[in-house]
Amino acid sequence: MPQVKIGPNFFSGAFRDYSDWHWAWVREILQNCQDAPLCDNIKVDFHLDYETGNTIVEVENNGLPMSEDILVNKFLSLGESGKRFEGNSVGGFGKAKELLVFCHLDWKLETGDLVVVGNGGEYELTKSPDEFLGGTKTTVTMKGNQTNYLTNQFIKYASLANWKGKLVVNTVELDTNLAAGKHRKDFDWGSVYTSKSKEDNLIVCRIHGIPMFTNYTSHDETIIIELKNSDSLTANRD
Numbered sequence: 001m002p003q004v005k006i007g008p009n010f011f012s013g014a015f016r017d018y019s020d021w022h023w024a025w026v027r028e029i030l031q032n033c034q035d036a037p038l039c040d041n042i043k044v045d046f047h048l049d050y051e052t053g054n055t056i057v058e059v060e061n062n063g064l065p066m067s068e069d070i071l072v073n074k075f076l077s078l079g080e081s082g083k084r085f086e087g088n089s090v091g092g093f094g095k096a097k098e099l100l101v102f103c104h105l106d107w108k109l110e111t112g113d114l115v116v117v118g119n120g121g122e123y124e125l126t127k128s129p130d131e132f133l134g135g136t137k138t139t140v141t142m143k144g145n146q147t148n149y150l151t152n153q154f155i156k157y158a159s160l161a162n163w164k165g166k167l168v169v170n171t172v173e174l175d176t177n178l179a180a181g182k183h184r185k186d187f188d189w190g191s192v193y194t195s196k197s198k199e200d201n202l203i204v205c206r207i208h209g210i211p212m213f214t215n216y217t218s219h220d221e222t223i224i225i226e227l228k229n230s231d232s233l234t235a236n237r238d
Contacts, residue, residue: 011098011102011103014098014099014102014103015099017099017236019238021099022146022150023153023156023157023213024096024236024237024238025100026153026157027211027212028096028099028100029059029138030042030059030157030210031096032096032100033059033061033136034061034163034165036064036135037063037064038062038064039062039063039135039165041061041165041166042059043059043060044057044167044170045057045170045171046146048145053145054143054144055142055146056140056141056142057140057142058139059137059138060136060137062134062135063135063136065112065135066112066114071111071114071125072125075097075109076116078097095236101118101138102118102120102121104140104141105142106118106119106140107138108138109138109139110133111136112132112134113131113132113133114126114127114128115128151169154169154174155169155174158175158176159175159178160206161210162176162177162178162209163177163209163210164176178197178198178204179195179197180195180226181194181195181196181221189227189232190228191226192224192225192226193224193226194219194221194224195222195224200221201219202214202222203215203216203217203223203224203225204222204223204225205225206225206226207229208226213238
């Protein structure tokens with residue numbers, strides 16, 4: 001049976017699905033890493049390729065590698081997800097992959113003995129049993145110089161997160177230990193806390209300590225909202 005064809009312009013619209021795509025990219029790639037079973041170490045490296053003027057980003061985690069079934073039928077399938085909000089995983093909408101890889105110039109994903117090299121929605125999958133990677137590494141080529149934007153957003157993410165693992169960005173280990181603070185109230189959808197350890201007039205919305213978005217408040221403390229799951233959010237988490 002014929003299928004709907006996905007043209008190259010389809011994925012370019014992913015940038016417009018988010019109020020700040022740099023923040024969204026950092027949040028989604030780190031969330032994917034943290035959702036990987038047994039992940040407690042994330043290493044990020046990015047730099048400007050002076051020959052092309054584009055940005056090369058590499059993100060590697062030490063969680064359990066993906067199986068071929070999960071890789072092909074979940075990650076590489078639009079609208080599908082291998083998580084569906086199970087356990088403490090945060091992802092589950094199956095949409096972020098458009099922003100993570102498909103809308104950029106080119107991308108590569110290595111996990112276990114699997115290697116995927118792609119451009120847009122087209123990709124080639126190979127197996128390299130002699131080069132087994134005990135985790136997952138994502139490499140993305142972004143158009144233009146995105147280094148300053150990425151630096152700021154990785155620092156912001158780390159400052160708002162509460163994660164016990166190790167996050168290293170361009171050889172610098174970032175603290176990810178913003179505690180929830182003083183408990184204020186529980187709701188069906190989550191709990192509210194206040195803290196003086198961050199900054200005044202700030203709302204941070206998180207799930208299992210992973211920041212989704214921030215907003216302004218007139219309150220003279222940081223308000224931290226810990227959602228129980230992603231049911232209260234839209235797919236772009238804005």
